[in-house]
Amino acid sequence: MGEKTLEEISKAMRDIDITMLSTYAANGAIASRPMSNNRDVDYEGDSYFFTWENAHMVGEIENNQNVSLSYQGHKHFLIAAEGKAQVIRDKHAFKEHWNADLDKWFENGIDTPGVVMIRVDATRLHYWDGMDEGEIVLS
Template sequence: MSSRSLADIAKEMAGIDIAILSTHAENGEIANRPMSNNGDVAYDGASYYFSYEQARAVSDIERNPKVALGFSSEAGLFSQGIYVAVEGAAELIRDKAAFKQHWTSDLDKWFDNGVDTPGIVLIKVKAKRLTYWKGREEGEIVL
């Protein structure tokens, strides 16, 4: 078991745009969907994702805020990718000031009126435990 710091893992995660967000569906099953962090990658144990209010992820989080995130970077012929599993709690943010803080121009493709788009919500996932694998190295960080 390795003992990298959160800062070490954050450097490895900086180039990863897409995470798989897992929530608990109404029927108790696990629901998964890809989410983009939109370049908001200064990872300190919190991740941010924009969605629409009517999305299943939002109703799942309202019912049960325990979520998981999965990240993986590309592994090449001469490089090892990293795989990161995050367990945490999600919070739904409906504050335009927070929207502005995490907004990037790439989001304009999905939300026509920017932070003023009706029905948008910011999903914040605060990590409680992070497990990672890089080649034969494996480790865990409890936050």
């Protein structure tokens, strides 16, 4: 079993832009979609994503906060994170995680009507790095 630290995992995650965010749909099925972490990774277990208020995943998260994130990096490095998600509508919180790359999706920045932020608080990370694998449990 591997012994990577959370700091080592965080460093590797900075190079992975896209994650698959999985939620539970109303019919119980698992629904996944690609999301960008916008290189906002100073990872202690929280991930932040921006989307539209009317996206299916927003309602799914409000009905069931249990989500998973899947990351694939270079040279067979993978991360699976489990956690709880919440939908944030506070523009002050948006400012902390906003960057200029988001302006192409949300033309008025944090003032774009209908924009929300999803925060995922990871409770467990499992990683694979070639033949090395390990797990980190977060509170």
